[in-house]
Amino acid sequence: MRIWPDCIPCILKMSLGIARVAMKDEDQVRRFMEEVLRLKYFSGKDQKVTSPDVIRDVWLKVIEVTGEDDPLKEIKNVQNSKALATYPMAKELVLKSEDPFLGAIKLAIAANSIDAMTDVKGEAPEEIIKRWDRLEIDREKLNGLKERIRKARRLVYLGDNCGEIVFDRLLIEVLLEMYRLEITYITRTLPILNDATLKDALSMGIGKVAQIMENGLPEPLPGTFLKRINSESKTLIERSDLVISKGGGNYDSLTEEEKLKGKTSFLFLAKCYPYCHIHHVSLNAPVIYNF
Numbered sequence: 001m002r003i004w005p006d007c008i009p010c011i012l013k014m015s016l017g018i019a020r021v022a023m024k025d026e027d028q029v030r031r032f033m034e035e036v037l038r039l040k041y042f043s044g045k046d047q048k049v050t051s052p053d054v055i056r057d058v059w060l061k062v063i064e065v066t067g068e069d070d071p072l073k074e075i076k077n078v079q080n081s082k083a084l085a086t087y088p089m090a091k092e093l094v095l096k097s098e099d100p101f102l103g104a105i106k107l108a109i110a111a112n113s114i115d116a117m118t119d120v121k122g123e124a125p126e127e128i129i130k131r132w133d134r135l136e137i138d139r140e141k142l143n144g145l146k147e148r149i150r151k152a153r154r155l156v157y158l159g160d161n162c163g164e165i166v167f168d169r170l171l172i173e174v175l176l177e178m179y180r181l182e183i184t185y186i187t188r189t190l191p192i193l194n195d196a197t198l199k200d201a202l203s204m205g206i207g208k209v210a211q212i213m214e215n216g217l218p219e220p221l222p223g224t225f226l227k228r229i230n231s232e233s234k235t236l237i238e239r240s241d242l243v244i245s246k247g248g249g250n251y252d253s254l255t256e257e258e259k260l261k262g263k264t265s266f267l268f269l270a271k272c273y274p275y276c277h278i279h280h281v282s283l284n285a286p287v288i289y290n291f
Contacts, residue, residue: 001252004274007051008042010117015058017120018193022062022071032065050252052223055117059192059220070191075121079114079163079194080204083125087166090129094170097133104174105142105267107132107167109286112247112269114163116194122163141288145265148290149179152241157185157210158224158254160247160268165196165204168246172209183210184240186233192220195249223253226260248275255291264291 015036019029039061040046041054063069070076090107097103110132114122149155157172159165165187172183185206188195196204198214206212216230224245226234237243243264245254251266266289270276279287 001050001255001274001278002048003041003051003054006273007054010272011051011054011058012036012042014055014117014120015062018062018072018116019065021075021120022066022068028065032061035061035065050223050256052221052249052253055193055249056219056221063220072116072120072194073191075116076162076194076196076200079122079125079161080166080200083111083114083163083166084204086125086129087170090125090167091170091173093129093133094174100174101146101178102137102142103133104167104171105145105288106135106137106286108164108171108246109137109267109269109288110135111164111167112160112267113271113284114161114194115247115271116161117248118271120194122161122194125163125166128167135286137286138288141290144290145288148242148263148265149175149181153180153182154240154242155181155183156237156240156243157183158243158245158250159185159187159196159201159206160250162194162196162200164246165201165206169204169206169209172206176209184236185210185212186224186236187212187214188220188222189214189217190220192222195222222247222249224250225253226257248272251275251289261291265289266291 019032023029036058039057094100094103110128187198187201201212215233217228245266247268251268268287270281270285270287276283
């Protein structure tokens, strides 16, 4: 998905939020925002890009000003540790629910609220657990996803944010109980926003339930483009029976990949007007999109 006019103020708000957390003083914040506003996207000169491309360029400015290659590292560690602390309770709730598959899907999508794009620190995992069961999932889309999983053997799962990945692990565990699947979990290679890297996925125990690899992207980009990831990840995705893709960044980038139509299912929250408009849902509603 190419950027909409709505993406511009959203990315600028995110930029300022990160600056307030990652930068030392007001002078740094002002200098950073001046640099960001010079980027061509914010003057309307290039509207044929995806939001991950714009965010990459903003993030490079963050690195330049702070001198840190992972300026949200501490926040990410907190997100992971808090989510992991809630994991036993979340697992018990899901497994005791009437439909563990539905429960795990709901929780995995609800956890997409742990997102630096909307709030640098993200929603607290305990708050997610309080409301996950009330999410209204489109049953037709859910059944479509379930049928795709039933037919699949090789599944690639594209992760998104720290904290959120703990609930991805729970969904993977439920899937393995129900189906015979070979699952590979793919993370970012370089730090970007609060997106999970290989180290994060390993520390949250995903290696116990799936193979893990990083996408090999040589740039800090919160998305997945087949032409840019390494050949191993690209081949794995292309040869898979099904790709489960988490989050808006992966959605924005992979919906540009025509060759993945018919085998990619996106799970995310509709956190902005474009997502709500495209998928005919209300703000912050869960989305299952069988692309």
